[in-house]
Amino acid sequence: MAQRAVWLVSHEPRTPVCGTVRFSRRYPTVEKRAKVFNGASYVPIPEDGPLLKALLFELGLLDNDKDFMESRDSCARINKTSVFGLRIGGDELWPVVAFLKNDMIYASVPLVEQALSPRPSLINISGISQAFELLFGVQDFLCSSQKNDDELNTKLGQLPDLLLQTCPFGTLLDANLQNSLDNINVASMTQPPKQPAWKTGTYKGKPHISISINEKVKSMQYDKQDIADLWQVIGAVTCKCDLEGIMPNVTISLSLPTNGSPLQDILAHPCVTSLDSAVLTSTSIEATDDSAFSGPYKFPFTPPSEAFNLCYYTSQVPVPPILGFYQMQEEEVQLKITVNLKLHESVKNNFEFCEAHIPFYNRGPITHVEYKVSFGQLEVLREKSLLIWTIGQKFPKSMAITLSGIITFGAKNPEKQPFDQICIGGTAYVKLHFKILDYTLTGCYADQHSVQVFGSGKPKITTQNLLLLIITSGILKPLLQ
Numbered sequence: 001m002a003q004r005a006v007w008l009v010s011h012e013p014r015t016p017v018c019g020t021v022r023f024s025r026r027y028p029t030v031e032k033r034a035k036v037f038n039g040a041s042y043v044p045i046p047e048d049g050p051l052l053k054a055l056l057f058e059l060g061l062l063d064n065d066k067d068f069m070e071s072r073d074s075c076a077r078i079n080k081t082s083v084f085g086l087r088i089g090g091d092e093l094w095p096v097v098a099f100l101k102n103d104m105i106y107a108s109v110p111l112v113e114q115a116l117s118p119r120p121s122l123i124n125i126s127g128i129s130q131a132f133e134l135l136f137g138v139q140d141f142l143c144s145s146q147k148n149d150d151e152l153n154t155k156l157g158q159l160p161d162l163l164l165q166t167c168p169f170g171t172l173l174d175a176n177l178q179n180s181l182d183n184i185n186v187a188s189m190t191q192p193p194k195q196p197a198w199k200t201g202t203y204k205g206k207p208h209i210s211i212s213i214n215e216k217v218k219s220m221q222y223d224k225q226d227i228a229d230l231w232q233v234i235g236a237v238t239c240k241c242d243l244e245g246i247m248p249n250v251t252i253s254l255s256l257p258t259n260g261s262p263l264q265d266i267l268a269h270p271c272v273t274s275l276d277s278a279v280l281t282s283t284s285i286e287a288t289d290d291s292a293f294s295g296p297y298k299f300p301f302t303p304p305s306e307a308f309n310l311c312y313y314t315s316q317v318p319v320p321p322i323l324g325f326y327q328m329q330e331e332e333v334q335l336k337i338t339v340n341l342k343l344h345e346s347v348k349n350n351f352e353f354c355e356a357h358i359p360f361y362n363r364g365p366i367t368h369v370e371y372k373v374s375f376g377q378l379e380v381l382r383e384k385s386l387l388i389w390t391i392g393q394k395f396p397k398s399m400a401i402t403l404s405g406i407i408t409f410g411a412k413n414p415e416k417q418p419f420d421q422i423c424i425g426g427t428a429y430v431k432l433h434f435k436i437l438d439y440t441l442t443g444c445y446a447d448q449h450s451v452q453v454f455g456s457g458k459p460k461i462t463t464q465n466l467l468l469l470i471i472t473s474g475i476l477k478p479l480l481q
Contacts, residue, residue, distance in 0.1 A: 001130045002030045002111045002170040005045045006163075008138070008156070009052060009105040011061055019105070021048040024157055025163055027170035030111050041116035045109060045129050054086040055098060055107060082132075083122060094119070097131040102143065105296070106135040111170070122305045137166070137175030142180060145253050200440075203242045203305065207459030210240040210307075211252060211446045214466045219320045223422040232284075233315040233441055241303035243459060252310065252448040254297040260443035262294050263313040272301045272310070284314050315442045321347040321467075326430050333410075335360070339403040339430055343395045347441070349466075354391040354434035355426070356403075361385060371405030378403065392436075436467040 008023040013255060026045055036043050046054075048193035056062050094116065098107035110127025111378055122128055122245060141162070142155050160182060165180045166173055174180060219231035256262070264284040278293040299310055306358060324341040339356065343349060361367070366382040376391040448461045 001126045001136065002033070003027060003127065003131060003167065003172070004030050004034055004109040004170065006138075006167075007048070007051065007055075007105075007107040008142075008159075009055065009107065009149045011056075011100060011103045011105055013061070017052065017056075018062050019052055021052055022104075023159055024048055025160070026034070029398045030170040030191040033113075034111055037111070037113045037115070040117050043088075043093045043116075046093065048346040050088050051086065051093075054088050054093075055096070055105065056086075058084050058086055058096075059098065059100060059388070061105075066472075080123060083128060095122070095125065095128060095329060097135065099135070101139055103137075104142070105257055106139055108135055112336040128472045133175045134167060134172050137177055141181075141443050148383065158333075174274050179476070202246060203244055204420070205242065205244075207244060207453070208240075208242045208459045209250070209451060209453070210464075211310075211451075211461070212238045212464040212466065213254075213440055213444055213446065214238065215440045215442065216445075217317075217321060217441055221324060223318065223393045227321070231233070231317070232318065232321045233261070233317055235313045235315065235440070235442065235444065237446070238304060238307060240307040241459075243303070243453065247298065249454040250303055251298060251452040252446055253299040254299070254444055255447055255450070256296060257443040260294065261317045263297060263315055263317045263442070263444065265312075265314040266297070266301060267312045269301065269308055269310050271304060272299050274300055283314060313444075315444075317441050319344055319346075322443060323433060324432070326428075328428055333408055334365075335407045335409075336407075337403075337405055337407065339389070340400065340472035341391075341402075341432070345399065346395075348436055348439040349395050349399070349437060351393045352437055354393070354395075355432075356389040356391065357431045357433070358387040358389065359385065359431075360387075360407065360409070360428070362412075364412040366407060368408040369405055371403065373403045375401040377406075412475065438465050439467050440465045440466055 004022065005026045007021060010020050010022050012019055031045060035044075045051075072233075082099045083095045083097055085092045086096050090370070093109065095108060095112070096109055100103060108131040110125060110131045111126050112120065112127065139158070142152065160176045162180050166175070166177055166184075213235060214237075215233050215235045217231060217233050221229045237252075237254065239252070241248070243250070254263070262282060263279075264281065264282045266275075266279050276293075276298065279297050282293050301310065321344050323342050323344065325338070327338040329336040335395075337358070339358065341356070363385055366380060366385055366387075369378075369380050369387070371378055374388065375396050376389055379388040379390065381388065388409075391401065395401060445461050445465060448463060451461050453459055
């Protein structure tokens with residue numbers, strides 16, 4: 001005995017539709033059973049709109065349907081049972097239990113655990129008596145002590161939770177909905193909220209929210225007109241929310257400056273409850289234009305206990321943060337190299353560290369180096385065939401630095417020397433790493449005043465911005481003068 005679906009429909013004569021579906025509940029697990037039991041005679045549960053029209057027609061409640069209808073009003077179809085068949089499309093949905101009481105239509109479709117053709121006797125369908133018991137229970141709950149529309153709306157709003165208790169998975173356990181409501185209210189007053197399975201513990205202490213925005217820039221620069229330079233920002237927003245309560249609600253907004261590059265390809269953590277469609281549809285696959293969404297990007301969520309990545313994003317900034325030129329000239333066992341780097345004027349000139357790695361794989365060990373640097377220091381890792389140019393924490397005022405030198409190599413030993421199939425001849429590269437605190441290339445930031453917390457206590461909020469840069473290049477693009 002089970003129900004496939006339940007509806008409550010308010011009868012509203014002299015309106016365009018003559019009725020409104022006030023509540024509906026479908027049970028997908030019961031629907032799968034109906035498909036198996038009914039076989040070829042199975043008719044699926046329709047959407048609310050077609051069902052409303054068919055139900056009002058069958059009950060003769062449409063304003064324009066007062067004329068005699070042979071299929072509905074003939075003496076051969078005198079109905080004494082309140083069990084109907086609804087014509088929807090080319091099929092008939094049967095059996096449908098429905099009755100009208102105080103301008104409210106109560107309807108349900110019980111499960112029939114056999115084929116519907118030939119049509120079985122009603123007395124053999126146990127779900128029909130259960131449907132009447134359920135609908136009468138809902139009617140008693142709605143009509144008891146109801147004085148106005150506000151009370152009716154309140155009770156309709158309580159129905160989803162009540163049916164979870166009284167009719168789980170479409171099987172009626174208790175038709176007295178008022179008793180179930182009283183039990184729920186008592187339980188909510190005497191028992192603490194249930195701990196979610198995914199949240200292993202609760203926080204006790206001073207509330208605190210920490211937000212960190214980390215951006216990495218990947219750039220490929222070439223000294224060729226037929227190959228375009230590539231660069232892209234990849235960002236991650238990390239949060240740690242120490243808040244009391246089992247299910248606190250938090251909203252964090254990410255903002256951009258007026259000239260900031262829009263965020264794209266946003267991927268949010270599963271704890272985020274909703275996102276603006278404009279946030280989700282902004283993608284780097286499509287060409288950006290002036291109409292691209294520029295925020296603020298709001299993320300409402302219920303945080304887990306541990307630190308987590310609230311979201312990831314990409315962005316196409318106008319220019320790379322550092323422009324460079326790398327030239328290599330080979331002469332027998334020697335290499336002449338020139339590396340020029342220039343920091344873009346818009347980038348914050350304050351690093352935690354900044355260094356350039358220049359590998360010379362697939363060659364022998366470095367035996368001798370003659371070099372000149374305009375800024376910073378050079379470290380030679382001979383056995384690793386690697387030069388590390390330590391630039392330090394600031395570029396000079398000119399924002400431009402230069403390294404030139406002559407490198408001599410010994411005999412190649414494949415067993416000891418590092419090997420890289422890419423780093424050969426003209427495919428050699430310079431890889432630049434740096435880290436800047438309290439700065440993002442996109443300008444993205446989390447405003448402390450925009451963080452909303454719906455819970456007890458006012459939390460302390462700290463934010464941190466971080467830029468990590470990795471530039472990998474075949475031949476670095478020449479400096480723009």
